[in-house]
Amino acid sequence: MAAMQLHWDIFCRVIDNYGDIGICWRLARQLVAEHGRHVRLWVDDLASLRPLCPAIDPSLGAQSAHGVEIRHWAQDIAAERSADVVIEAFACELPNSYLRTMAAATRKPCWINLEYLTAESWAEDCHGMASPHPTLPLTKYFFFPGFTTKAGGLLREAGLLSDRERYQKQTPPRDHLEISLFCYDTAPVGDLLAALANMAQPSVVHVPPGKPLAAVMQHLPGPGPWQHGKARIEPIPFLPLDDYDRLLWQSDINFIRGEDSFVRAQWAAKPFIWQIYQQDEDAHLVKLSAFLDRYCAGMGGEQAQAVNDMFTAWNGGEPELAQAFQHFVDHRQAIAEANHAWCEDLGSQDDLATALVNFCAAKV
Numbered sequence: 001m002a003a004m005q006l007h008w009d010i011f012c013r014v015i016d017n018y019g020d021i022g023i024c025w026r027l028a029r030q031l032v033a034e035h036g037r038h039v040r041l042w043v044d045d046l047a048s049l050r051p052l053c054p055a056i057d058p059s060l061g062a063q064s065a066h067g068v069e070i071r072h073w074a075q076d077i078a079a080e081r082s083a084d085v086v087i088e089a090f091a092c093e094l095p096n097s098y099l100r101t102m103a104a105a106t107r108k109p110c111w112i113n114l115e116y117l118t119a120e121s122w123a124e125d126c127h128g129m130a131s132p133h134p135t136l137p138l139t140k141y142f143f144f145p146g147f148t149t150k151a152g153g154l155l156r157e158a159g160l161l162s163d164r165e166r167y168q169k170q171t172p173p174r175d176h177l178e179i180s181l182f183c184y185d186t187a188p189v190g191d192l193l194a195a196l197a198n199m200a201q202p203s204v205v206h207v208p209p210g211k212p213l214a215a216v217m218q219h220l221p222g223p224g225p226w227q228h229g230k231a232r233i234e235p236i237p238f239l240p241l242d243d244y245d246r247l248l249w250q251s252d253i254n255f256i257r258g259e260d261s262f263v264r265a266q267w268a269a270k271p272f273i274w275q276i277y278q279q280d281e282d283a284h285l286v287k288l289s290a291f292l293d294r295y296c297a298g299m300g301g302e303q304a305q306a307v308n309d310m311f312t313a314w315n316g317g318e319p320e321l322a323q324a325f326q327h328f329v330d331h332r333q334a335i336a337e338a339n340h341a342w343c344e345d346l347g348s349q350d351d352l353a354t355a356l357v358n359f360c361a362a363k364v
């Protein structure tokens with residue numbers, strides 16, 4: 001048997017928001033729990049991990065949670081040794097001192113650049129590509145998450161889908177719509193609130209703190225909760241990672257954003273509306289449409305139109321939001337069924353952690 005790559009180092013630089021750390025933390029936890037790896041997670045901004053994992057103390061240079069060794073990535077890190085596998089998340093650039101330790105190792109580590117998720121087909125072409133370091137005896141591999149077996153999969157814990165199914169079976173039926181609203185403050189939240197206020201069906205909207213709540217407060221007076229026509233709008237605390245999953249599972253419609261909550265909404269197998277993270281020169285719109293092409297391919301024409309219109313309106317395009325949202329709600333049963341099939345299909349592929357473990361093992 002080839003030597004098991006036991007020691008893994010994951011480096012995460014927090015750009016903004018929670019996506020980078022959410023993904024790295026999730027991956028680290030899973031490598032420990034499901035693959036028996038020893039993982040050190042190096043994070044430059046520990047305060048951003050705290051909301052996802054309240055057990056940690058951001059003032060500590062080294063600590064452990066869920067079996068993961070969490071290290072503060074300060075200016076110059078002192079790593080006694082390099083790991084067998086080194087994950088550089090989202091091209092965060094490894095510290096020079098660490099790179100030198102890697103280069104000096106007798107058995108060179110498997111060095112991975114974990115990339116952002118995109119449904120664009122070029123990502124499948126670039127998945128697994130090697131990039132030799134210009135001066136050091138090291139090779140970096142590009143690892144792309146993705147929606148097909150040609151890419152590196154999506155983060156999905158073992159047992160996640162069965163836990164979700166069990167949980168959803170216990171959720172009692174109700175007359176109103178349960179909605180979770182996780183978005184950026186650039187989303188047309190005022191238009192959504194107006195649409196919900198005027199809908200025939202009552203709704204309860206759960207709003208996490210930060211940008212979603214700030215966006216709501218631009219349109220409603222005081223700190224909330226609010227009764228706004230037919231809609232009850234409720235601020236909620238930021239939930240630890242696994243509690244947030246359960247919110248997605250129990251909601252009828254999830255507004256999600258960025259990358260990690262976007263993936264979690266797909267595992268929830270409920271209708272969701274994605275606000276994509278904005279990029280320069282509108283690069284994100286190409287990414288949005290690449291996802292819509294794949295995701296809607298298995299839907300009927302009317303549902304696909306409703307999903308396309310709502311995603312486009314929510315990301316600042318035409319048509320008008322109130323109309324797109326009504327259309328989306330009208331089709332939500334059929335959209336939910338399509339989501340189920342989409343989720344089953346994705347769930348039959350290797351998850352990202354498994355794909356990564358196998359990929360690295362093959363590079364030894």
Ligand SMILES: Cc1cn([C@H]2C[C@H](O)[C@@H](COP(=O)(O)OP(=O)(O)O[C@H]3O[C@@H](C)[C@H](O)[C@@H](O)[C@H]3O)O2)c(=O)[nH]c1=O
Pocket residue numbers: 015016017018019020022023051052116182208237238239240241242244257258259260261262277
């Ligand atoms: C609302 C909420 C979110 N979360 C988690 C789910 C996710 O792991 C995380 C949010 O991450 P995302 O959904 O990816 O959205 P985000 O906007 O916070 O992160 C973004 O950061 C940018 C820098 C990246 O380029 C984007 O791709 C994206 O990842 O927060 C909770 O744990 N509890 C909560 O209550």
